[in-house]
Amino acid sequence: MHIMEGFLPWQWCVVWWIVALPCLMLGIYQLKKVLAADREALPLLGVTGGFIFILSSLKLPSVTGSCSHPTGTGLSTISFGPWITAVVCAIVLLFQSLFLAHGGLSVLGANIVSMGIVGPLVGYGVYRLLRDTSVNIYITVFLVTALADMFTYVTTSLELALAYPAETGGFVSSFILFMGIFAVTQIPLAIVEGIVLALVFKYIIALKPDILIRLKIFSEEKINAARSDI
Amino acid sequence: MFEELLEDIAQKNGLREVNAYLKLAAGLGAILLCLLSTGYIAPLFIAIVLSCAILILARVDAKIYAELFIVPFWFAIMSVAGLILITGGQDIFWQWNILPSFSLSITRESINQGMFVFCRVIGGMSAMIFIALTTPMTDIFIVFRQCRVPEVVIDLMMIIYRTIFILIDQVIQIYHAQVMRLGYSTYRESLHSFATLCGAAFIASWDAGEDLIRAMDARCYDGKFALLGESRPVERIPCLAVMIFLFLSTAVVIVSGTITII
Numbered sequence: 001m002h003i004m005e006g007f008l009p010w011q012w013c014v015v016w017w018i019v020a021l022p023c024l025m026l027g028i029y030q031l032k033k034v035l036a037a038d039r040e041a042l043p044l045l046g047v048t049g050g051f052i053f054i055l056s057s058l059k060l061p062s063v064t065g066s067c068s069h070p071t072g073t074g075l076s077t078i079s080f081g082p083w084i085t086a087v088v089c090a091i092v093l094l095f096q097s098l099f100l101a102h103g104g105l106s107v108l109g110a111n112i113v114s115m116g117i118v119g120p121l122v123g124y125g126v127y128r129l130l131r132d133t134s135v136n137i138y139i140t141v142f143l144v145t146a147l148a149d150m151f152t153y154v155t156t157s158l159e160l161a162l163a164y165p166a167e168t169g170g171f172v173s174s175f176i177l178f179m180g181i182f183a184v185t186q187i188p189l190a191i192v193e194g195i196v197l198a199l200v201f202k203y204i205i206a207l208k209p210d211i212l213i214r215l216k217i218f219s220e221e222k223i224n225a226a227r228s229d230i
Numbered sequence: 231m232f233e234e235l236l237e238d239i240a241q242k243n244g245l246r247e248v249n250a251y252l253k254l255a256a257g258l259g260a261i262l263l264c265l266l267s268t269g270y271i272a273p274l275f276i277a278i279v280l281s282c283a284i285l286i287l288a289r290v291d292a293k294i295y296a297e298l299f300i301v302p303f304w305f306a307i308m309s310v311a312g313l314i315l316i317t318g319g320q321d322i323f324w325q326w327n328i329l330p331s332f333s334l335s336i337t338r339e340s341i342n343q344g345m346f347v348f349c350r351v352i353g354g355m356s357a358m359i360f361i362a363l364t365t366p367m368t369d370i371f372i373v374f375r376q377c378r379v380p381e382v383v384i385d386l387m388m389i390i391y392r393t394i395f396i397l398i399d400q401v402i403q404i405y406h407a408q409v410m411r412l413g414y415s416t417y418r419e420s421l422h423s424f425a426t427l428c429g430a431a432f433i434a435s436w437d438a439g440e441d442l443i444r445a446m447d448a449r450c451y452d453g454k455f456a457l458l459g460e461s462r463p464v465e466r467i468p469c470l471a472v473m474i475f476l477f478l479s480t481a482v483v484i485v486s487g488t489i490t491i492i
Contacts, residue, residue, distance in 0.1 A: 102301070174316045
């Protein structure tokens with residue numbers, strides 16, 4: 001669920017585009033560097049983008065009536081880092097608005113900031129913190145995904161609250177209000193998405209662990225340890 | 231699930247042969263005018279004109295078009311309800327002081343503001359859906375290339391575009407197979423099935439990516455996709471129609487800027 005077309009006043013659309021653009025440029029710069037080093041990476045990145053798109057257009061079994069879906073950025077951010085994920089996300093968000101009428105064009109900047117930049121940055125931070133510790137792979141994946149998802153929606157609330165501050169209490173109280181509206185569906189959703197992606201990892205580790213080793217997501221010992229658990 | 235992607239409709243809509251720049255000008259211009267408008271009438275006017283264009287000129291099925299609005303409507307109503315409660319004003323109809331520093335109220339100004347945002351969402355959504363339903367992505371790639379978007383990004387977009395369709399087929403197959411085997415009968419079961427579905431999709435997409443590398447290597451891939459684009463000529467009548475539409479909408483934006491609902 002993204003902010004939709006026309007919801008933000010034009011001033012805020014411009015602001016979020018200004019925030020998003022430098023991150024996208026950094027992402028494109030890194031993308032060029034990665035591709036110069038290993039041109040096989042392009043199809044892989046494309047595939048990740050397709051995967052995010054598919055994942056975010058699937059309806060997650062969750063609270064009835066909500067249009068909740070996984071954001072799917074957790075996987076990309078631990079594979080390619082947050083900045084390249086921002087570029088991939090920007091493309092996916094554009095496709096989502098044009099293929100599924102999901103999100104919007106003028107608010108694309110705001111959606112890139114929440115789903116493509118803040119969420120993945122938080123997820124990547126968690127991943128870097130936990131990667132070299134003895135924490136179980138599944139718990140790492142769960143935390144990365146759930147927190148990336150949660151912070152995506154915190155940022156969305158922030159964007160909405162900044163655009164529409166309350167009369168009394170201003171920005172803070174409207175932030176709390178929007179958080180309240182989102183929390184009903186998003187906290188269970190983030191937990192469910194975390195569980196789902198942890199299970200996805202279990203499936204990948206059981207069937208094709210070489211993918212994870214080649215992308216250097218986890219060290220071989222850690223994957224072997226996880227494999228022996230299954 | 232997603233049996234009906236807007237892209238499928240766009241590839242065979244009635245306005246397929248019109249120049250892509252004209253359609254983008256109409257859609258993006260409408261979005262811009264909706265955002266710049268200060269009253270609720272202009273976005274509604276834009277929504278009505280573009281909906282007619284989608285239904286009559288592009289010959290899109292009315293039921294499909296209506297279904298596209300369900301999710302945005304739900305989100306819009308929820309958010310606008312919140313918006314009406316937190317926006318204050320002079321002319322108070324109802325007020326509830328929950329905490330000394332926080333109160334909810336419904337006022338004349340907040341209803342006007344809520345109505346305005348709601349109409350702007352409807353106007354913006356119809357403009358975006360207009361682009362989505364009339365301009366296939368393949369035409370948009372050509373526009374991007376002519377607008378000097380970096381090559382890497384366009385290549386990435388084309389690969390993502392292609393992967394999406396491969397993946398959708400697989401996901402639908404797996405999903406139906408799972409449903410047939412009662413994979414979604416209980417909540418626990420459905421979580422598990424959903425995770426298997428995602429995992430299988432990831433591995434399938436990985437394989438598709440590797441196949442793609444091999445296929446491209448075999449065809450002398452040197453880091454740049456060739457993109458065949460035929461630019462359709464700008465015809466007089468569509469061009470005139472877009473100009474009249476944008477001119478009329480601008481006029482409505484200017485004239486109706488101060489009109490409020492109550």
